[in-house]
Amino acid sequence: MLTTTSAPDHDLVAGLDTPLHVLREDGTRRPDATLDPLLADVDRELLTSLYLDMAVVRAIDEEAVALQRQGELGLWPPLRGQEAAQIGLGRALPETDFLFTSYRENALAWCRGVGPAEMLSVWRGTTLSGWGPFAHHMATPQVIIGAQTHHAVGYAMATQAQGKDDLAVACFGDGALSQGDTNEAMVFAASFQAPVLFFCQNNHYAISEPVDVQATVPIALRPTGFGIPSLRVDGNDVLAVRAASLLAAQHIRAGKGPMFIEAVTYRLGPHTTSDDPTRYREEKELEHWRRRCPLGRLERHLEQLGAPVGELRTEAEQRSQEATTAMQEAVAALPSPAPESMFENVLSTEHPGLLRQREQFRAFTDSLAPEQTEGSSA
């Protein structure tokens, strides 16, 4: 067990006045007593790979938006602006820790090796779950706000009962703070000291509603009322998020119970490709957050370290090109499932009522004239 933890004591919040960060906006490093012990392994190679990950997931996200605009996807929830929060977490945890996320955590899915077809099929509407949860240690993304927080806690309770030291992680946004489920999940986690990490990406908006409709005090204060220590961290500083996640994971793995991270970040795009953020927020605010772009900050830092940033950009573009080409090909190749497959997997075994409905469906489709089923204009 790691012993370098400097996790805050019970009830303590770190980063309440200013979110914990180690990279200033100009890219210079600053000391941080809480996070520094977790940064010992940071070298240029790691920084480079974090940069490349963020650049590629940004490209993936932009490509998905483009595919939606072309009519290839029904919907897409952009994560632009939140790359550091997701990559920082995703790169801190071993792949055996199980993630329970909402629908916006596609950068985490990327970290878990989810392929383009798996990532896009839900949004294309060919399946309800793009990937096998156990293949990637990441549950089927949750649409109902906050519902997955319970699942993470239950998973963690089972982990604890089995005497294993892997964690469950519940990812959610600031909107989920208002849901009973999220609050109940914290009660359960605290009561049973479940090995679960609550990871809130405060991206400032629940669709159109600003975060102050969900919380009138900093979000990081909320878990302390449940007896869960929390870290408020700059979610646009990938190093800070990674360090905070490592710190929390150490704390939890040491048997000290759940922890909470509020990653203060900002959704630069719309909630989904269906909404119009110009109706609910000002350009001035956007401009403020654009200057805090997680990629630019890390790029400036790398530049100061003397890294060949031009080459890095070229490599990022090349990798992004590969990833987005793979997405285009995956979308084009995604098969529509056979209509009769909709009757499968309702229960673990077939039952007569559904067999009957499937037979009736088959008889009906067979009865249609060929020109109707083929949809030809003859």
Add this chain to the structure above:
Amino acid sequence: MSTTMTMAAALNAALRDSLEASEDVVLIGEDIGTLGGVFRITDGLKERFGASRVIDSPLAESGIIGASVGMAYRGMRPVSEIQFDGFVYPGFDQIVAQVARLHYRTSGAVRMPLTIRIPFGGGIGAVEHHSESPEAYFAHTPGLRVVTVADPQDAYSTMRAAIECDDPVMVLEPKRRYWSKGEVDTSVTADLSSARVLREGRDATLVAYGPLVVTALEAAVAAEDDGIDLEVIDLRSLSPLDRDTVAASVRRTGHLVVAHEAPGNVSLSSEVITSVVEDCFAHLEAAPERVTGFDIPYPPGVLEDHYLPGIDRILDAVDRTLGRRNSREAA
């Protein structure tokens, strides 16, 4: 080896034997540990299996079900108790939007072998929210099995089968029958999907489930005095519905009466009658009848005897479908 015991004791034995049979089985709910449950169904189980397998949970129904979902993700077989029927609604989202569809949503990758136990129905003179029949909400939801139990043997065998089943199963326990006694043979197994023909009869098919199974059997005995021979079917599984057993019976008797405590509007009786009309309309010799709770919220305790279908209301409906003199001829 058969022993006489109450339904409460039979359920307790089923939970005990399930906990014994597999380390993966855990119980979770409010007051189920130290107190043994408000109806004592889990009495003594925490002492025997420990607080980590018989978990006294926070007072949060969504949390109880939602944590069970996470445990099932990890390969456990949680048995979650909702303390009373009227308290299930805060857990509704987790049941219908999570538990019921995770297997389907993941194309079979994630199994949800959860058992959700709910004491249900009236007849014990309880206060508001303690006597509801919420079964239709859940029977309406694909992916969820909803079963009822009716007597001690059935309670034991059905509970064991529910816990062993890889599907999520909601087990509705008729609380006014908890203290009725019967023989229990722990080697008897139950098939969750089948209705039970409890009594064969010639003149009409009487379908019931849960607390009204005993009432239906009593009505059949009383009907003998009038020379009426009733066939009594316990639906047991409300979803999926064993409509074949009901249709086979109606083909023989030509008459159908369905009885349950829940309001009749959009209810199990609606479904059973529709299925019979679809499957064997030509065998019906008269319109089917139903005897249900009224379309009102559950009334105050002193009025519940008027609300709950009893022997006389059931026999009145039998008279109607058989074309005999009945209460509706008065006008």
